[in-house]
Amino acid sequence: MEVFGEVNVKFGRAVRSQWRLDEEAIFLNHGSFGATPIPVLEVQAEWQNQLERQPVYFMERTLIPALRFAAEALGKFVGAEGKNIAFVDNATTGVNAVVRSLNFEPGDEILTTNHVYGAVRKALAYVADCSGAKLIEVAVPFPIEDPQQVIATVAAAITDRTRLAVFDHITSPTALILPIEALIQLCKARGIPVLVDGAHAPGMIPLQIESLGADWYTGNCHKWLCAPKGCAFLWTSPERQATTHPTTISHGYGVNFLEEFDWTGTRDPSAWLSVTAAIDFQQQLGIEAVREHNFQLVRTAGAMLAERWGTSIPNPDAMIGTMVTVLLPPVQNLASLHRDLWDDHRIEVPIIPFGETGWLRISAQVYNEFWEYERLAEAVAGYMKGISV
Ligand SMILES: Cc1ncc(COP(=O)(O)O)c(C=O)c1O
Numbered sequence: 001m002e003v004f005g006e007v008n009v010k011f012g013r014a015v016r017s018q019w020r021l022d023e024e025a026i027f028l029n030h031g032s033f034g035a036t037p038i039p040v041l042e043v044q045a046e047w048q049n050q051l052e053r054q055p056v057y058f059m060e061r062t063l064i065p066a067l068r069f070a071a072e073a074l075g076k077f078v079g080a081e082g083k084n085i086a087f088v089d090n091a092t093t094g095v096n097a098v099v100r101s102l103n104f105e106p107g108d109e110i111l112t113t114n115h116v117y118g119a120v121r122k123a124l125a126y127v128a129d130c131s132g133a134k135l136i137e138v139a140v141p142f143p144i145e146d147p148q149q150v151i152a153t154v155a156a157a158i159t160d161r162t163r164l165a166v167f168d169h170i171t172s173p174t175a176l177i178l179p180i181e182a183l184i185q186l187c188k189a190r191g192i193p194v195l196v197d198g199a200h201a202p203g204m205i206p207l208q209i210e211s212l213g214a215d216w217y218t219g220n221c222h223k224w225l226c227a228p229k230g231c232a233f234l235w236t237s238p239e240r241q242a243t244t245h246p247t248t249i250s251h252g253y254g255v256n257f258l259e260e261f262d263w264t265g266t267r268d269p270s271a272w273l274s275v276t277a278a279i280d281f282q283q284q285l286g287i288e289a290v291r292e293h294n295f296q297l298v299r300t301a302g303a304m305l306a307e308r309w310g311t312s313i314p315n316p317d318a319m320i321g322t323m324v325t326v327l328l329p330p331v332q333n334l335a336s337l338h339r340d341l342w343d344d345h346r347i348e349v350p351i352i353p354f355g356e357t358g359w360l361r362i363s364a365q366v367y368n369e370f371w372e373y374e375r376l377a378e379a380v381a382g383y384m385k386g387i388s389v
Contacts, residue, residue, distance in 0.1 A: 011293050012369040015285070019367055026372045028349040030363040031175070031200060031323045034223040036278075043277035044228045047270035059266070066273050067262055073276045074233060078219065079208030086234045086246070086261030087272040091199035092119045093247055094218025094234040097261075098195050099127045099164070101245045106132030108163040111192075113140045113154070113178075115171035120197055124166060133163070142355060143314030147179035155186055162192050169217075170200040173354045175323035175361055176315055177205065184213050193240075199232075200224060203282060204321040205291075215240050224322065224365075227278035228271040234261070290366055294322035298364035301373035302326050305362070308377040314359075325352065325359040329384050334358045337383055345379040347372075 018037045021027050027035065036044075051058045072082035088094045100123075104110070110124050114137045121137075128135045138157040141149050154165075165187045169180050180196060187194045193215040201207055203224030209217045217235040221227035236244045241257035252259030282290060299317055302324040306313050311327035331337050334351045337358075341347040352359045360380070362373060 011285075011290075011366040013367075016367040021367065022346075024346045026345070026347040026375055028347065028362050028364075028368065028372060028376060030365040030368075031172075031223065031361065032350060033229065034220075034226055035365070035367075036222070036226055036228050037281055040226060040228060040274055040277045040281055044270045044274040047273045048268065051268070051270070063269060064262055067269065068258075070273050070275050071233075073279060074221070077207075077225075077279050078202055078233075078235070080210045080217075080235050083258065084210070084235050084238065084241070086236065086258065087269075088218070088232050088234050088246070088261070089230050090222070090232045091117075091197055091218045091220045092123070094216075094232060095120050095166070095195065095197055096123050096247050097234055098216045098218070098236075098244060099123055099166075100247060101243060102127070102164060104128070104131035104133035104163060107161055108133040109136050109159060109161040110134070110164045110166065111136045111138065111154070111157060111162050112166040113138050113150075113168070113171075115140055115142070115168060115174050115176065115178075116166065117168065117172040117197065117199065120166065134161075136162075142174055142176075143312070144176065144319065145316065147182075147319060150176075150178055151182050151186065154183055158187070158190055158192065162187075162190070164195065165192050166195045166197060169196050169198040169219075170204065170321060170323075172199070173325075173352045173361070174314070174359070175321075175325050176319050177321055180214075181212055188213055200321070200323070203278075204294075204323075209235050216244070221275050221278060222271070225275070225278050226281060227275045230268075230271040231275055231278070285366060291322070293366055294364040295320075297368060297370065298322050298324050298362060301362055301364065301370060304370075305360070305373060305377050305380075308381065322365070323361055323363045325354075325361045328358040328360050328380070331358050331384070337380070340383060341376070341379055345375065347376050347379055349376060 019035050071085040075082040075085050124135050138153050140153050167183050170177050184194050196214045196217045198217055198219040202219045202221055215237050221231040222229045246261050246264050248264040250264050252263055302313050305326045309329050338351040350361045
């Protein structure tokens with residue numbers, strides 16, 4: 001395999017034509033919504049065509065076996081049995097299905113960290129407000145030096161009233177891979193059920209969901225697995241399936257877990273059915289090669305940005321996958337920086353306020369190249385000069 005520095009040259013511009021990304025865009029934000037390759041979108045369109053050729057036959061006879069086939073294939077990819085996997089629209093829906101299936105009482109505690117994704121925070125606040133439970137957000141240090149710091153802060157926040165723990169596998173604002181196995185063990189030893197929000201994990205890091213020992217694990221396939229938008233799953237341990245319900249109750253209620261989740265009303269299931277195409281696409285690129293490329297690129301690009309701006313990377317390499325946050329130089333107006341990067345430079349990258357300061361989160365996907373991050377370095381430096389005159 002040919003390499004340039006540490007970066008595989010068969011990727012970058014050589015594969016970018018597989019995506020519909022704007023020619024002029026420097027797209028450094030795969031993490032927010034993913035980006036789906038054309039061959040996968042073509043398979044999705046074929047499913048839609050098949051549905052429309054005979055909608056009744058498709059919904060009554062084709063759909064469920066095809067969904068279960070897709071769940072089996074996804075299960076092999078994420079280390080789970082297909083029968084424990086329900087498709088959902090997105091990780092937000094997966095989280096809602098779980099927390100709205102549980103009964104909390106006044107004084108109960110729902111534990112999460114301050115790195116939790118905003119929409120998940122709201123879902124937890126909602127069930128807490130409805131029941132009189134308390135949402136406890138433990139402050140995980142950031143910058144961070146060692147995953148042990150996460151374990152120690154969470155351990156100190158568990159109480160006799162903790163009824164549910166919700167942990168990100170990979171955090172959204174800070175891009176940290178949390179020590180999820182240890183967190184699960186910590187909670188399970190105290191009899192506390194655990195929901196893992198793995199929105200970013202499938203396709204970014206190797207997964208063996210069933211050996212983690214969680215009660216629920218939700219993940220997005222439309223981010224790093226590059227499936228079409230609206231393709232996500234909720235893995236549920238067999239013990240929890242009878243009491244875990246979709247956010248929409250339909251014909252399957254009272255039958256079983258899969259009947260409940262596989263039909264929640266008429267909808268377009270093509271994103272779910274295309275997950276096999278997304279897995280095939282990744283396998284054709286070479287799953288290990290993709291991960292290696294993305295990890296090396298994000299790491300070297302992150303270090304370069306921090307060096308150019310005289311700032312820092314807030315975590316050890318062992319705690320990141322294919323995204324990293326970089327401390328920004330002091331910027332007053334983060335929203336205007338984000339807007340200017342796109343308007344003036346066609347650079348798409350998230351700017352994130354967290355703690356006392358502003359961070360920039362870069363993603364690396366196979367279509368990215370190092371020069372794109374250099375362009376970002378210059379653009380931010382230029383912005384800083386512009387505001388200081
Ligand atoms: C950690 C985390 N959880 C949940 C979500 C929500 O994903 P979705 O909008 O697909 O539901 C995100 C989205 O970025 C995320 O980063």
